[in-house]
Amino acid sequence: MDPTPTQDRALRSHAGAARVAFNWGLSTLPVLGQIKLHEDVTARLVGARIRSATVRFERGRWNASFTVEQDVQRPRATKPGDVIGIDLGIKTLAVLSDGTEIPNLRHLGAALRKVRRAARTVSRRQGPDRRTGQRPSNRRRRASARLGGLHARVADVREDAIHKLTTSIARTYGAVVIEDLNVAGMTKNRRLARHVADASFAEIRRQLAYKIEWHGGTLIVADRWFASSKTCSECGAVRAKLTLSERTYVCDVCAMVMDRDVNAALNLAQYGRHELGIAASGAEIANGRGADRKTGLARQVAVKRQPGTASAGQTGTVPSQDGTAA
Structure with missing residues (x-):
């Protein structure tokens, strides 16, 4: 009413x-x-x-x-010493570096059929006209109220799911690492715009910021140009190109095969450890595949090779600060 x-x-x-x-x-x-x-x-x-x-x-x-x-006492994180990396996406809403996957329920996509039908009903009713002073009919008011109720339902369900996700993460981990996503640029892709908007990446980041502070944790935002998806979490090699259709990351240097989202989350976790000054573990320094070094520096950027300088499919490693190989 x-x-x-x-x-x-x-x-x-x-x-x-x-x-x-x-x-x-x-x-x-x-x-x-x-x-x-x-x-x-x-x-x-x-x-x-x-x-x-x-x-x-x-x-x-x-x-x-x-x-x-009111004075509110909030408990500290249950794992204050853990650093967790979170890779946000559309296929899977969030993938944590410990292997946990949070599915993307696509709230708007699930209700899109009803929303479209209600929108068509509104468009067929007698609407307002400023030139003649005509007011919308009662049937249009009821149809508009129904359409608004459907959108409200989608927004409420999405908000509830995001609150539960961010609260669980903030209460568990002492340090959380996420990417600085260019959401405005992602929405310019007409094929992905609706799915990106439905995922609400910016809202997830906003809620994590204040909830992690409540529980005494640290939120680290990785640099936008940090190649988390293109970097191998085992040896630090960086691929010059990685398409969205490649859901499995295959390293041509150490032959590591891993889900691309898990690989990106592991790189984000290592980014957070580097920012916090935490030394890498023994498994990261000498991993099972024989790599004799830990993951490369946090602010590494993929280097695109010029044509003719390397064979097809060859990848390079990120140079360190002193110019030697990473």
């Missing part, structure tokens, strides 16, 4: 900095009086000082946001 002009004026003028009271799931607001809340927040606000309340009409529902002042 849309707010009436009187209700809207009352909310805009009084609810912003209102004196609010709670009583067993009931909230007392100026002008509006006593309102029953869908969620009982009295148990959560024991000992809290209520500063203000903001009421707004959004996604077909009335929402009340309360600003409170």
Whole structure:
């Protein structure tokens, strides 16, 4: 139900900095009086000082946001010494360097059939016309409300899934490494734009930033030009080219075969250890494939060879700071 002009004026003028009271799931607001809340927040606000309340009409529902002042004690991460790398993607939403995979549920894609049908229904109803002053019909209002409800459902389910994912990571690991993704550039690809927007990479990064700080952890954002997917996590060799269709990383130097997302997550974890100054483990220095060095420096960049300088399929290694081979 849309707010009436009187209700809207009352909310805009009084609810912003209102004196609010709670009583067993009931909230007392100026002008509006006593309102029953869908969620009982009295148990959560024991000992809290209520500063203000903001009421707004959004996604077909009335929402009340309360600003409170309260001391909250949050536990430290259960694994404060662990550094975890997270590779975000579309096929799999997140792959952790310990091998954990979080599937991409594609919330908008699952509801796209209903959304398209509801949008067609709205377009066939009598809409507003500024030239003649025509107002939308009641059937269009109901159809628009249904379309908005479908979009609201998608947004709520996506937000719930992201909150659960980021909360679990922040409560577990002491240091988390993610990539500085160019989301604006990724959305320019017309084949991937909808899937990139549905994954909400920026929202995942935003929530990780403040939740990790709550639990005393560290969030490390890898450089945008760090070749996490093209670098071999075993020997540090960098491939000049790696297409999106290649889901398995094959190193031509040490013959390592691994899922490309897991390989990228391992490189991000090593990036975080380098930034924190943590020495590599023995397994990283001398791995099972006989490599006599750890993964290359964190800020390595793939080097594209000029035609005729190397044979087809040959890859190079990243030079170190002193000019010798990494």
